Amino acid sequence: MGDARASLARTLIYAAAVLLAIAYLVPLAVVVLNSVRSAEEIAQTSMIGWPRAWAFGNYGTAWSEFCIAQTCTGIRPYMLNSALVTVPATVLSTLLGAVAGYAISLWRFRGHAWIFGLVTLGVFLPEQMRLIPWTIVLRDVGLTNTLTGLVMIHTVQGLSFTTLFCRNYYLSIPQDLMKAARIDGAGFFRIFARIVLPLSPPILIVTVIWQFTHIWNEFLYGVTFTTGTQQPITAALIALSASVADIPQHGVQSAAVTIAALPTLLVYLFGGRYFVRGLTAGAVK
């Protein structure tokens, strides 16, 4: 009797889990399936359906031919822009954040608590508070509408997150280890290189994944500070959906959306496990 009830409960739990999993997968399935359906087929039926004829050509069109705001280059240049912004900004903000986090957590110079408070504030400060100042800074240093400008913005803003992540992680390095190293005559850089950096891979993985997905997915700065073919992929997708509103090309649009989402999905697929572990360890603290 008790066993029957337990196995019924078990079945219900599995059924609920499977149903929810399907619900979460539907949006992904819809995009991927539409990316290989023709515009006519989608127009005749709906956005939700199995392809009758495989229209793999959508990918070629989306990648290099489709017209976005009168420029018929497909999404290739915008993907390249996003990569050229995301990779340097991720590397720079992670490295600088690691050093800054190390300085705040282990060197405890005067005023470290204040600096840390301000860095934390940077995590929460809305982007809208920074739009006009960044516009003026970009104009004054001559980086308006350039990828270098976006790299600079994302590096500086990303520092808030990377410093915070690294600081929280480095706090668990015992002060005695630091003292011993200093007695041995090791300075700021040598301690960082010999002691701190070898302990860092778990937090650096989290930081890199966080920065990569955030910068790749960022839209507001991209659309505000760049125009035309200098825009990152998120801004291009919005421009593309405006073109699609005139001439329905949902198959090609789906292919573009799939390609645009692929880099972060891959990063998540391969690094997600570490990311969740780090995220939960850091956020629950």
Next chain:
Amino acid sequence: MTARSALAGSRRLAEYLVIWVPLLLSAGHVVLFTAWTTWMSFTPSTLLPVNGWVGWRNYTSVLGTRNWQIAFDNLLLFGAGFVILTALTGLLLAILLDQRMRGENLLRSIFLYPMAVSFVVTGTVWSWLLNPGMGIQKLVNDWGWTGFRFDWLIDRDMAIWTIVIAGIWQSSGFAMALFLAGLRSVDGDLIKAAQIDGAGPIRTYTRVILPTLWPIAVAVLVILLQFAIKTFDLVRALTGGGPGLATQLPALVVYDFMFQRGHIGRGSAAAVLMLLTLLFVLVPYGGWKIYQQRRAARG
């Protein structure tokens, strides 16, 4: 001065630069930019920033526009709906995953993957699914149930809930991850003791496990609430703020003032109002955290 001490001196300088440049950049730009935008909100700046003093005029005119009033009302509704439903969904998923099922890793990945996707992608995909002319409604109508209606996207009263739906899909995995970490760190002896006392699985949850989760629940609510206040891309991609002003939110109003109407002064005032809304949530939370730390430190 010997070469040796010159070397030591230049190394010290390098140390100072490496420590202070990133710290000053990350802490300094926060202070400087906040002060800058706040100052701008008191100037008569329109297309270009200018100096001058207009007092509270930008604030009174922003607060007086229908655009801002509707956006703020929408934020209250969206914020409440999104935060509560996302947290509850996340909690449900976490409890489900806590049942030691086979395929747990796969399920966790499925519930989490939306987090890796941009709001632009999420908004675009949900705009298709929820579009009555080509999404779920069209599909069900084609199946033969011609009277079926699911047209919230074009319904002024319901459109805000489409943003909530897409938001839940995107963010509930994050809430789940935090709740799951909490569930897994509950003391095993506590659960055993409850079972020995004859508590069934449901009672064990409601009486023993869930009460230990509330510090995490508060963190989840605060993080989700600040997501809600900053929401911009999702609305741009899903509804564009429409139909009419039905899904307008403060972040869109700021952008509209600054870059579409060319009124930097009012845009800055709206941005400061956004920040104040955010502080209204964060300051009590920060105070509570400090209070807890002090109490823990005392013993």
